[in-house]
Amino acid sequence: MDVVIPCYNYAHFLPTCVRSVLDQPGVDVRVLVIDDTSSDNTPEVMAELMAADKRVEGYRHEVNKGHIATYNEGLLDWATADYTVLLSADDLLAPGALQRAAAVFEQNPSVGMVYGRVVYYSDHDALPKITQLPVTSKVWRGEDWIENRFRSSRNVISSPEVVVRTKIQQKVGGYRADLPHAGDLEMWLRIAAVSDIGYVSGKPGAYYRVHENSMMRTTFKSVFADLEQRRDVFDLVLAENPGLPGRLRAMARKAIAGDALWRAVRLHDRNQLDGTEQELLEFARETYPELETLPEYKALQRRKKFSPEFLNKTQLFLAPHAYKRVKLWVGTQKWKWRGEQ
Structure with a gap:
């Protein structure tokens, strides 16, 4: 090799x-x-x-x-x-x-x-x-x-x-x-x-x-670049491979829009609203116009009913996710224990 x-x-x-x-x-x-x-x-x-x-x-x-x-x-x-x-x-x-x-x-x-x-x-x-x-x-x-x-x-x-x-x-x-x-x-x-x-x-x-200069540690500027280029990649692959099903384009765009919306949701949860969340929403709408059907969009709308300060202080919408993370962690430890026997 x-x-x-x-x-x-x-x-x-x-x-x-x-x-x-x-x-x-x-x-x-x-x-x-x-x-x-x-x-x-x-x-x-x-x-x-x-x-x-x-x-x-x-x-x-x-x-x-x-x-x-x-x-x-x-x-x-x-x-x-x-x-x-x-x-x-x-x-x-x-x-x-x-x-x-x-x-x-x-x-x-x-x-x-x-x-x-x-x-x-x-x-x-x-x-x-x-x-x-x-x-x-x-x-x-x-x-x-x-x-x-x-x-x-x-x-x-x-x-x-x-x-x-x-x-x-x-x-x-x-x-x-x-x-x-x-x-x-x-x-x-x-x-x-x-x-x-x-x-x-x-x-x-x-x-x-993973280190300080790694691309895994991203700024919001690079987040948008990543989202945009992923969207471009899937469009490019379809253009260069006409034999692939056309339905794949909507599938990718739906997922990328959901990713952008979830990033906006997290900004609400952390009280980090500086206009970036609106840019993410606009990007998601441009990418997938039917974004109102996405669960991430509905999660974003729920958060808008409360002040960012309240969400950040109470972590209201994080409880279900925390519960899931705990269950996942417990299951992982059991799985690791069994694997080591």
Whole structure:
């Protein structure tokens, strides 16, 4: 397997990331580190890694090209193995992840992408403890997987847990520079349009680092960018794949509108009304004109009957959700306990 590791000012994470690849059992790996003109000591660290293991290759850009161009450079111009992984320098592969993905590919020639469970963490030296469960796998027809994504309108993949059949990756092309907030989602859908999709459960595929500069920590500006680009992605997928059912468009737009409305609901609950809630409402109406039928819209209208101060103080509408969260937590603990026996 070929693993592409773009690196920009992440020299302190790079050795652990590369080691998580080199220590994968049961598969032959090759690593390419691409230094996108880092200002830290990435060149020195990269040189040490290359000297220590011949499976590690690396080079440095003369000028910064940005993450999209760097991704595509490795995936499309360098990768030659049967399967390819794109791994950020601050993320990690889980032990055995590549072998588990390879098994799904080998048993299912129609599968173009395999992903798995991802574990979120913040410290390489204190990875979260995980429950050890039997490994199982599942394969969806590409069109079924696409419909599931339209139904929820959400990206269920973080990225480092993905392994792609190289010939499929190079067939569909690279990441789109015009979709910085939803490029991953568009890529997964593009792959699903030409192949089936596999999933490995039980053990994680990767560890994804959450940090202060992570896109997971979003401002309202980036929230709108995410909502808008997700909407654009689903429209684009339908335009480029006319064989997909037209009903999927309304399905995705309904879900995206519901997401926007629920964000407005939460602003009411937290007494954070600064006009953003109205923008979210307008976005939802533009996206799905029949938004009055959505439960999120009705929840928003209920909240408007009370002052934001009252809602924030009493948490009136949070009680049912808190009860559900408690039930879920209790059930999860029982499930974990049973799984560890």
